[in-house]
Amino acid sequence: MFMFLLAAVLLLGCFSFQARSLNFSYSNFTEEDENKFTLYDSEIYSGAIQVTRDSNGDDMRNQYGRIWYNRPLKLWSKKKNVTASFNTTFVLNISPNGTATPIDRSWGHGITFILSGEKGSSPKNSHGRWLGIVNETTNSSTRNDIVAVEFDTNKSYPEDIDDNHVGIDVNSIYSIEQAPLTPHGVNLSSRNDVTATLEYNGISKVLVIYVFMSDEPNSSPIISRFLNLSGIPPQQVYVGFSASTGEYAELNCVKSWSFTRKEIDDEDGIVWVLWIVIPIILLVVVVMSVLFYKWRNFDSKNELGRGGFGVVYRALLGNKEVAVKRLNNSCDGKQEFMFEVTIIGNLHHKNLVKLVGWCHEDNELLVVYEFMPNGSLDKMIYRKADTRLSRLSWEKRHVIISGVAEALDYLHNGCENRVLHRDIKASNIMLDSEFNPRLGDFGLARAVLKGEAYPPHVPRERPVFMWPAGPPLLNEIMEESLAAGQLSPITILTSGR
Incomplete structure (x- = not known):
């Protein structure tokens, strides 16, 4: 019993060390918050971040700016072949300035949420359609190492859907996916608050984007897109915003911002195992550890089936026949192990295969089920x-x-x-x-x-x-x-x- 409790404590301790969480949340912004951010041609004024500013009374046309949260994010790990998940919500307020031409009723030009390996300023001449992300020279260069979600108020090039859309940009202003906001009742240039939520799942590699007028919440995503972030920006990135104006300007503000992520630690360990529910750990992990070595040399004559992630064998647990799935000790094998044990361990139905136990020891991944004759x-x-x-x-x-x-x-x-x-x-x-x-x-x-x-x-x-x-x-x-x-x-x- 002592060894059992010790194992559980060690597992939980490993979890707390290797899966630290970082959260920040700003319901508004004050001058005291400036030391938490790096600002380029942007400033905090009147409770908001003006990504393109007007507080100095300067001409608002043809501007560009950036702000970064000072602490970096470990986005992915080459060593462990894993990517972090994150969730961020922010409130934007875009206020047009001046009068648009009768031919082109769009404003200019928009604001973006960005991830980059460096918290540097926008490149020179990145005003207008470049959104403070790139310029004419750097557009589409893989050296940019930038991923952005754009909130565009101008149809900047023929492939743009319209002058009121959201898009996903990778090293370029040419979006890999975009969606119009008007059908969803969202008007970016309405001078009213617009809320955006971005959810990235580091396991499925999918980015889901929600956008809605702040007084009219919308539970349906605008975009859901597979996006493998490992290898696009560097492993360590900064998060922030960029914005730009053109000949017809607008004030691009961020009024509130929250961000939540789970950090990645490159130290070897079994963080992924600890997603498994505690009741399962308490019930079966020690029993499996004791019996593990009896199953170490699996005999091919007892093989029941073979799949992409492992092999299933017939074995004995005490006097009871069981089926043992021996998974590959790869990233995919570990993910299957985690999903399978986590999900089926909490399910109880006569028409579902029953989980008997599991083991992770000496780089072996075993999942044990009742035997089906x-x-x-x-x-x-x-x-x-x-x-x-x-x-x-x-x-x-x-x-x-x-x-x-x-x-x-x-x-x-x-x-x-x-x-x-x-x-x-x-x-x-x-x-x-x-x-x-x-x-x-x-x-x-x-x-x-x-x-x-x-x-x-x-x-x-x-x-x-x-x-x-x-x-x-x-x-x-x-x-x-x-x-x-x-x-x-x-x-x-x-x-x-």
Whole structure:
């Protein structure tokens, strides 16, 4: 018991050391806050950051400016092959100055949220359409190491959607993705407060952008885009804002800003394991550690199946037969291990494979499940003519289809946090001694809150079902997840033909 408690304490201590969190939040800005920021041609005035300023009474046209939060962010780690997640929310206020021409009713030019390896000033002549990010010479250069989310009030070049849009920029003002804001009831140049929230998931590598008028919250994302930040900016970056004006100017202000991230530590450790829920640690980790060495030399004759991330073996736990998944000790293998144990460890349903235990020791990743005597469904469907396996009766097929449907209904509607399996196929449907189905392999699954948008993830193996090209919202994903499940019943009814 002492060793058990010691192990738990060491794990929690490792978590607190290697996954420090940093938060900052400013509901407004004062002169006392200036030492927390680096400002270039910008200033704090009247409770806001004027990224392009007017407090000195200077001409507001053809200006550009930047501000940076002084503390850097460890965005990604080459050594550990991981990327940090972050969430930031800020309130913008853009006030046009002067009168736009009858031909071009747009203002100029906009404000951006930026990440860069250096907290330097905007390049020379980066006013107007360059948004203080780049200039005509540096545009599209990979040396920029800049990622930006632009809030553009001017149709600066033919590919711009309009003069009221949000876009994602990488080393250039030519957005890799953009979306108009007018259909969402947002007017950047209205002189009213506009709230933006950016959520980046370091595991799925997806950036989700919400934008809404501050008095009219909007729960639907404007953009959800796969964006691998590891390798674009340097591993350590600064966050901030840039802005610019043109011949028709505007005052570009940030009125409030909050930022939350989880830092990355390059020291070796098992931070990713500690996402696993504490009840699972308390129940099974010590038992698995004691029995680990009995399973060290896995025999190929006990192999039950093989996948992209590991191999499943038949083994004995005490006098009980179990299935042991031995995962690759790669970044992908670790992620599958984390997702699978975290998610399925909190699920309880008669049509889900039951988790028995797990182990992470000496660079081995083991997940232990109850043993399913009749194997996976695909072996029944694609049975060879000379096999000893009996053909599935219509009654058994109905039981299997109904059981999988019940499992999906539980995952989508019966859990506190909805679970999207995202890899429904016959090889992931196991059969117990009475041919009751048990849905397993949650390595690609994700848990999401009701109403939350979740991005797609393409598995390394060829899946039965592929996501559509555009990132769907949660309700669409739920429908697609069910559609993926419907592929298995069709296969079952036709015996794979």
